[in-house]
Amino acid sequence: MAANTVPIFSKAPLIGLSDATPILTANTTTDLTAGTIYLLFTADATNGSYVDKVILQALGTNTASVARLWINNGATTATATNNTQFKDKTMAATTVSQVAEVGTTEITVGFALPAGYRIYMTLGTTVAAGFKSTVVAGQY
Numbered sequence: 774m775a776a777n778t779v780p781i782f783s784k785a786p787l788i789g790l791s792d793a794t795p796i797l798t799a800n801t802t803t804d805l806t807a808g809t810i811y812l813l814f815t816a817d818a819t820n821g822s823y824v825d826k827v828i829l830q831a832l833g834t835n836t837a838s839v840a841r842l843w844i845n846n847g848a849t850t851a852t853a854t855n856n857t858q859f860k861d862k863t864m865a866a867t868t869v870s871q872v873a874e875v876g877t878t879e880i881t882v883g884f885a886l887p888a889g890y891r892i893y894m895t896l897g898t899t900v901a902a903g904f905k906s907t908v909v910a911g912q913y
Contacts, residue, residue, distance in 0.1 A: 783823050783911020789814035789892075795832055795903025800895040804853040805843050811894045813842075813906050816886035820913035824882040824892065828909065831876055833869040833902030840864050840894055840904075842880060847889035856893075869902065878904075885913075 791813065800808035816822040829840060842860045850856055862880045869875060886892070894906065 783913060785912050787817070787822055787910040787912045789906070789908030789910060791906040796829070796894060796896060796906060797835075797900050797903030799838075799897060799899040801897065802895075803858075805845070805850050805856040805858070805893060805895070806853050807851075808895070810843075810850060811906070812891060813894050814886075814892040814908040814910065815847075816888060816890045816910075817912040818889050821886050821888045821890070822913065823885045823911045825909045825911070826882055827880040827892070827894075828907045829864070829878045829880070829904045830907070831867040831878075831902065831904055833867070833875065835864070835867045835900035835902050835904070836898060837866040838864045838900055839897035840878065840880065841897065842882075843893040843895070844886070845891040845893055846887075847891060850893065864896075864900075864904075867902075 796811045798809040840862045848855045
């Protein structure tokens with residue numbers, strides 16, 4: 774049972790950090806069942822989580838691409854019916870600089886995920902430097 778129910782609020786902050794591998798390899802599948810996929814976030818296993826946004830930080834020089842966000846029901850991504858693409862965002866080309874920001878891209882999510890559900894990401898084109906992700910969320 775959720776800790777705060779009328780209205781429901783997160784009881785604790787939850788930040789999803791990308792692993793050491795940069796997000797940089799393209800995947801053009803239309804159902805998430807194959808290719809390179811990146812796990813960005815897993816909802817709390819007991820009560821689920823509210824996900825506010827995904828922040829993507831460019832790590833240097835990249836060509837333009839598109840970020841595609843997917844929801845998975847916590848089961849294998851190899852079964853198409855376990856996945857749904859829910860949002861995509863154009864990623865501008867970036868150029869590394871030591872005196873100016875390279876730029877971040879924020880993707881608003883704004884809804885709760887059931888317990889154990891996951892958010893994955895794919896890229897439309899392979900980029901050189903890649904991106905790191907931060908998911909701003911809260912657990913119930």
